Amino acid sequence: MKELKDSWEASAEAKRSQVYINDPIDPESCSVAAAQSFRGEDSEFRARDKLQKEQMRRWIQEKIAEKAHLTDKERKADLTYANFVSTMDDILRASHEEESAMRRKILRETANANREV
Numbered sequence: 001m002k003e004l005k006d007s008w009e010a011s012a013e014a015k016r017s018q019v020y021i022n023d024p025i026d027p028e029s030c031s032v033a034a035a036q037s038f039r040g041e042d043s044e045f046r047a048r049d050k051l052q053k054e055q056m057r058r059w060i061q062e063k064i065a066e067k068a069h070l071t072d073k074e075r076k077a078d079l080t081y082a083n084f085v086s087t088m089d090d091i092l093r094a095s096h097e098e099e100s101a102m103r104r105k106i107l108r109e110t111a112n113a114n115r116e117v
Helices: 002-016 032-036 045-116
Strands: none
16 A cells, blocks of 8 residues: 555656646736746647648548549539430431331322322
8 A cells, every 4th residue: 555655656756746738927026018928838839820721721632632633523424424315315216207207108009009099
């Protein structure tokens, strides 16, 4: 039990004697502005915030590029489909014209055959 208590006290002493990033404030040698620095303060906030903003900017640019690529791909697919539909329409129109011409020819031949009889 004594060993456990000694290890706790050693740990507490180590924390008390720990050197912090910011030096302690000496009110005699500094002004009121020195109160802006405290132990436990996040002194790396600006650098981390800058990195996070750069990362967000990269992610947004990647998303914009990805969306533009998908939009372009979809536009090309739509254009391909429109060309397919147009080609099918041309084939169908030609087929109807050919059928119509064949019916007129058959009607003329039937009419000529009826006149001869």
